[in-house]
Amino acid sequence: MEQERQSENYEKSPLDPTNAPSPNEDSERDPLSGEALSLPTFVAGSGTLDRLVETARDYAKQAASENTLKAYAKDWAHFSRWCRMKGWYDQGGADPLPPSPEMIGLYLADLAAPTGKAPALSVSTIDRRLSGLGWNYTQRGFTLDRKNRHIATVLAGIKRKHARPPVQKEAILAEDILDMVATLGFGLRDLRDRAILLIGYTGGLRRSEIVSLDVHKDDTPDSGGWIDIEEKGALLTLNAKTGWREVEIGRGSKDQSCPVRALEQWLHFSKIDFGPVFQRVARDDLKAMGARLSDKHVARLIKRTVLDAGIRGDLPEAECLALFSGHSLRAGLASSAEVDERYVQKHLGHASAEMTRRYQRRRDRFRVNLTKAAGL
Known part of the structure; x- marks a missing residue:
């Protein structure tokens, strides 16, 4: 009965006034395009209302980052494909709509212990897949109850x-x-990459935050923030994962290692005064091309310079590369900065001190000895 009621609500939902699509149709549909955000059937359309629908759709797309939306879309596509492969629904596969806690519990179990040749997924990936399904169901007018025993107990068992x-x-x-x-x-490309490494490190930035920076506020529609270079340093205003925040990057004690100096040199010699701060460079290494760098460039740059610098040279190349990523910059700042933990937490934009501690690979362990403090 509950599934019947949910199915009736789906047919009447203003998110999609048409009848519920087949699993094949729905698995291919973007919930933030097409009819997923549209006028209710009882409202007469007009040019103004149609424009408001488009505006609302654009705002909905800004509710999560582009990478997150892509991941959620892949999660739904994988789940829909898995449902179609199961012959429980009129010989054509199980229907992913409305949500069935029993079926989702079986899906999670199959991810952890697959019956076919697919590799088992990690617990963190399974948890993220479940979050992706919850988001997709919400966009389609449903609520996925993660506390339902068919889901919660299976997930708890997988984690245990x-x-x-x-x-x-x-x-x-x-x-x-x-x-x-x-x-x-000291070529143009090297000046850019030096600024990326130093700004990313001293700012404790995610790789997406690095490449999303613009020279000024509102330079580009896809801007993730902008910079203000002042006498004592650079102020970065970021539209980050946890909301807007300011990051202060002070000038260093030496020009060779000063992040602000590196940024100034890159902007000066590249003649960039508008748009993305970190841009692609022409093949002849003589001019910036105007196109924003991908965040993948930051990851590749870190891995390449780690190898070139001989860091962890005691390991084979493949093992060394696997140890480092864009997050190595944030973890490095959290581990190296000899200041009160509260300042590091604010700088990295963490909501809790516990999250900051997860980034600290090298810290003064056992500084507080509760065993002795307890008299033992």
Whole structure:
């Protein structure tokens, strides 16, 4: 009965006034396009209302980052394909709509212990897949109850049996970043990459935050923030994962390692005074092209300079590369900064001190000895 009521609500939902689509149709549809955000059937359309629908659709797309939306779309496509492969629904596969806690519990179990040749997924990936399904159901006018026993108990069992301590990327410490920038020359591309490494490190920035920076506020529609260079340093205003925040990057004690100086040199020689701060460079290495860099460039740059600098040279190349990523810059700052933890937390934009501690790969453990403090 509950599923019947949900199905009736779906047919009447203003999110999609048409009849519920087949699993094949719905799995291919973007919930933020087409009819997912449209006028209720009882409202007469007009040019003004149609424009408001488009505006609302645009705002809905800004509710999460582009990468998050892509991940959610892939989660739904995978789940829909899995449903079609199960022959429980008129010989054509199980219907993903409305949500069935029993079916989702089976889906989670199959991800953890697949019956076919597909590899088992990690607990964190399974948890993220479930979050993606919850988001997709919400966009389609449903509520996925993660506390339902068919979902919650299966997920708890998966975590209890398969959970492992989180695998953290290695931190790039202060001496490492100096060795990495020392591998770069003084061509235009090297000036850009030096500024990326130093600004990313001292700002504790995510790689997406680095490449989303513009020179000024509102330079481009896809801007994720802008910079103001002042006498004492650079002020970054970021539209980050946790909301708007300001990041202060002070000038360094030496020109070779000063992030603000590196940024100034890049902007000066590239002649960039508008648009994205970090742009692609022409093949002849003589001019900036105006196009914003992908955040993948930051990851590749980190891995390349780590190898060139001989960091963790005791490991084979493949193992060394697997240890470092864009998050190695944030972890490095959190581990190297010898200041009160509260300042690091604010700088990184963390909501809690516990999250900041997860980034600290090297800290003064056992400084507080509760065993002795308890008299033992």
